[in-house]
Amino acid sequence: MITSLALLLSHLVVALVALVAIGGATRVMEAGLACPDWPLCYGVLLPGQQMNMQVFLEWFHRLDAFLVGVALLVLCAISLLRRRLLPAWLPWFSAAALLMVAVQGALGALTVTRLLASDIVTAHLATALALVALMSAGYQRLAAPAESPPIWFRVLSSLALVLVFAQCVLGGSMASQWAADRCFSAGDACRWLLAHRIGAYPAAAALLAMAIGSLTLPRRCRHLQGLALGATALVAAQVVLGILTLSQQLQVPGLTVAHQLVAALMVAVLAAILGRSAVPSSVADAPAACGIPNPSLSAKVAHG
Numbered sequence: 001m002i003t004s005l006a007l008l009l010s011h012l013v014v015a016l017v018a019l020v021a022i023g024g025a026t027r028v029m030e031a032g033l034a035c036p037d038w039p040l041c042y043g044v045l046l047p048g049q050q051m052n053m054q055v056f057l058e059w060f061h062r063l064d065a066f067l068v069g070v071a072l073l074v075l076c077a078i079s080l081l082r083r084r085l086l087p088a089w090l091p092w093f094s095a096a097a098l099l100m101v102a103v104q105g106a107l108g109a110l111t112v113t114r115l116l117a118s119d120i121v122t123a124h125l126a127t128a129l130a131l132v133a134l135m136s137a138g139y140q141r142l143a144a145p146a147e148s149p150p151i152w153f154r155v156l157s158s159l160a161l162v163l164v165f166a167q168c169v170l171g172g173s174m175a176s177q178w179a180a181d182r183c184f185s186a187g188d189a190c191r192w193l194l195a196h197r198i199g200a201y202p203a204a205a206a207l208l209a210m211a212i213g214s215l216t217l218p219r220r221c222r223h224l225q226g227l228a229l230g231a232t233a234l235v236a237a238q239v240v241l242g243i244l245t246l247s248q249q250l251q252v253p254g255l256t257v258a259h260q261l262v263a264a265l266m267v268a269v270l271a272a273i274l275g276r277s278a279v280p281s282s283v284a285d286a287p288a289a290c291g292i293p294n295p296s297l298s299a300k301v302a303h304g
Contacts (some may be wrong), residue, residue: 003143006143022057035047039062039109041055065104072094097138132268157270166203167199211228227273238262
């Protein structure tokens with residue numbers, strides 16, 4: 001059963017990252033109000049007569065969100081009904097995720113009824129990224145054994161996640177106000193563009209420090225090292241995409257969407273690092289620290 005639930009969580013991570021990317025495409029294509037009502041679209045489930053690229057993006061964004069909600073409802077139900085056979089943290093985890101997706105649905109409705117108000121759109125993105133982080137960490141905690149890295153590595157990875165998350169939210173706030181477009185066209189709201197650029201430095205520095213630090217981890221922590229180096233590769237890609245996006249003055253929608261997609265992937269990878277680094281809830285189930293043999297395990301092997 002744990003394997004099946006881990007598979008469900010992995011699919012949820014993919015669906016949520018896709019949801020963030022589709023949301024970015026919806027904004028870039030100015031399709032946020034392509035469906036003027038909510039939760040239906042032009043009063044029907046499938047607006048065939050009104051269907052065009054903008055309507056499809058908004059409709060598909062809602063469809064993905066609906067499927068995520070159904071999957072989380074299933075996860076919550078199973079974790080409560082089978083809680084005696086599952087880790088003690090899983091029912092609380094699934095209930096928190098279900099509550100967050102309910103909040104996300106309410107924010108989605110408000111983005112339509114409030115006509116894409118900047119604060120609502122930003123909160124909508126922040127909640128989506130929080131769900132990405134939660135599902136990614138939960139998948140690692142459920143599917144893979146914790147590796148117990150040193151405390152300094154957990155602190156660095158936590159700091160990197162907080163800074164990257166804050167940078168993503170800042171970028172979302174900037175985008176929801178069309179600050180970059182206003183800056184390029186009329187020299188207005190350029191402070192948001194500058195703040196987003198400055199905010200990238202501490203986020204990248206924290207992530208780079210975590211990646212360099214991971215090289216000193218013992219071989220037992222090779223999965224954490226791989227995730228940390230993968231996050232560094234995503235940062236490099238994000239820098240290139242950011243430069244290209246600005247050089248093209250946001251006139252290439254694919255670059256803008258890719259920029260938001262890579263940001264969501266960074267959040268997912270950093271949360272995965274924290275999930276795999278989680279301290280086990282039971283001392284008896286605690287893994288050995290990276291590179292340090294577990295005495296109790298060694299005793300059992302010797303006894304056998």
